[in-house]
Amino acid sequence: MMASTRSLLRTKSLISNLPRFSSNYKCLDVSVNNDNNITTVTLKRPPVNSLNLDLLSEISDVLTDLKKSKSPGMILTSSSDKVFTAGLDIMEMHKPDPERFKQFWYALQDVWMKLYGSPFPTAAAINGHAPAGGCLLAMCCEYRVMVQNFNIGLNETQLGIVAPIWFIKTMLNTISIRDTELALTTGRLFKTDEALAVGLIDEMATDKADALKKANAFFERFEMIPPIARAYTKDSLRGSDIEDLKKNREKDIQTTLSLITQPKVQQGLEFYLALLKNKKESAA
Ligand SMILES: CCCCCCCCCC/C=C/CC(=O)SCCNC(=O)CCNC(=O)[C@H](O)C(C)(C)COP(=O)(O)OP(=O)(O)OC[C@H]1O[C@@H](n2cnc3c(N)ncnc32)[C@H](O)[C@@H]1OP(=O)(O)O
Numbered sequence: 001m002m003a004s005t006r007s008l009l010r011t012k013s014l015i016s017n018l019p020r021f022s023s024n025y026k027c028l029d030v031s032v033n034n035d036n037n038i039t040t041v042t043l044k045r046p047p048v049n050s051l052n053l054d055l056l057s058e059i060s061d062v063l064t065d066l067k068k069s070k071s072p073g074m075i076l077t078s079s080s081d082k083v084f085t086a087g088l089d090i091m092e093m094h095k096p097d098p099e100r101f102k103q104f105w106y107a108l109q110d111v112w113m114k115l116y117g118s119p120f121p122t123a124a125a126i127n128g129h130a131p132a133g134g135c136l137l138a139m140c141c142e143y144r145v146m147v148q149n150f151n152i153g154l155n156e157t158q159l160g161i162v163a164p165i166w167f168i169k170t171m172l173n174t175i176s177i178r179d180t181e182l183a184l185t186t187g188r189l190f191k192t193d194e195a196l197a198v199g200l201i202d203e204m205a206t207d208k209a210d211a212l213k214k215a216n217a218f219f220e221r222f223e224m225i226p227p228i229a230r231a232y233t234k235d236s237l238r239g240s241d242i243e244d245l246k247k248n249r250e251k252d253i254q255t256t257l258s259l260i261t262q263p264k265v266q267q268g269l270e271f272y273l274a275l276l277k278n279k280k281e282s283a284a
Contacts, residue, residue, distance in 0.1 A: 025061075027043065027044055027045040028042065028043065028055075029041075029042040029044050029079065030062055033216065036073075036219060036220075037071070037072050037073075038071075038072060038073045038216060038219055039071055039073070039074045040075045040077060040125075041059070041074055041075070041076050041077070042079050043055070043059075043076070043077070043078045043084070044078075046079075046080070047080070048085070049078055049079075049080060049084070049085035049086060049134075050085065050087065050088065050089035050091075051085060051087065051088050051137075052092050052104070053092065053103055053107055055089075056104070056108055056110070056111050059111050059115075060107060060110045060111050063114035066120060067119060070120075070227075071120045072120060072121075072219065072222075073121040073122065073219045074118070074120060075122075075123050075124070075125055075212065076122065076123070076138075076141060077124070077125040077208070077211070077212065078128055080128050081127065082150070083128040083129050084124075084129060084134050084137075084150070084152075085130065085133065085137060086131060086134060087130075087131050087136075088108070088133040090159075090269060090272070090273055092104045093161075093260050093269060094269045094270065096260065098261075101260070102257065105252075105253045105256055106249075108133075109249060109252065109253075112136070112166060112245070113245060115140040116170060116238055116241070116242060117235065117238055117239065117242045118234075119227070119231035119235075120227075121142055121143075122141040122142050123142065123143040123144070123215040123218045123219070124138040124143070124146075124215070125145055125214075125215045126144060126145065126150070126152065126201065127146075127150075127205075127207075127211055128147070128150055129150045129151045129152070130150070130151070130152040131151065131152070131153065132153075132154055132155055132159075135154050135200075136154070136170060138152065138201075139171060140170060142218075142234070143202050143215065144201040145202065145203045145204070145211045145214040145215050145218075146201040146204060146205065147204075147205045147206070147207055147208060148192045148193070148206065149192060150191070150192055151189040151191060152189065152190055152192070152200060152201065153183055153188050153190050153200075154168075154171060154183065154184055154187070155188070155189050156184075157185065157187035158187035158272075159187075159268060160264070160268025160269070160272070161265060161268070162259075166244070168184065169241045171183070173237070173241070174199065175198050175199050175200055179198050179199075183198075
């Protein structure tokens with residue numbers, strides 16, 4: 001195809017498919033890059049972007065909008081200069097109200113299914129720590145660029161909890177079975193350079209601007225690839241994991257609720273919360 005025809009087609013698709021975003025997001029900034037029409041979704045829930053029901057619901061909504069508008073791609077990043085996201089909001093799991101917990105877990109499942117299975121390409125510009133649920137969101141994306149000197153990993157066992165099977169499958173889609181087993185059983189958090197060595201991230205960056213530049217460059221790889229061929233291929237690789245959760249969705253919610261409310265698990269969470277608070281006190 002001639003370059004001029006390509007650019008005409010691109011311009012036409014930009015005009016007809018311009019995504020329309022709600023300006024009502026409280027915990028997200030959503031912006032579209034005029035040069036390539038890639039949407040950057042910035043998590044903005046201080047202090048640590050912990051994923052509570054509100055934030056998860058907004059992420060779910062923005063993913064629906066992007067799919068509807070046939071977006072050419074999305075970058076996920078954070079407004080914080082040291083935390084991408086601290087993972088699930090522990091307060092949603094500590095002494096939970098059962099009905100609220102079910103909604104919370106349902107929203108998390110929604111986000112996972114939409115992000116892991118998105119027809120459009122996705123990249124994470126990881127500009128801070130990404131433990132547990134933060135690592136999950138990053139792994140759902142197809143490409144990860146991470147700023148140096150931060151941590152990423154599924155550290156659930158350190159909290160006395162267990163990463164659900166669909167978290168595990170997401171890691172297995174990213175790094176080897178052997179590395180997944182070692183990482184999960186020990187609750188390992190990888191430093192940026194260690195994450196690169198094991199393939200948990202694809203590129204390192206010096207700072208957020210560099211991470212965004214590298215993440216934007218990832219989408220150039222798809223300029224000559226028909227989106228439908230891309231989307232079918234991604235679905236062939238990831239679709240069965242999503243179908244498994246769809247089939248077991250209710251059971252997954254019930255099992256998680258009954259495990260999380262066990263006294264031993266609650267004690268573990270309390271202990272972990274106290275550690276987080278003490279860290280602050282001993283630093284002061
Ligand atoms: C045996 C069977 C069990 C089965 C159980 C069922 C299965 C359930 C699966 C559940 C899966 C869960 C996945 C998760 O995501 S769990 C969350 C894991 N997250 C973490 O471990 C991260 C904890 N946070 C940190 O390590 C650090 O905060 C940070 C991200 C490195 C940032 O450090 P920084 O120094 O900048 O900030 P502070 O530590 O001072 O934190 C600022 C305040 O934010 C509060 N905080 C931190 N993380 C969370 C969180 N995840 N949820 C809620 N609140 C959080 C922290 O306490 C500070 O609060 P304060 O200002 O009030 O003191």
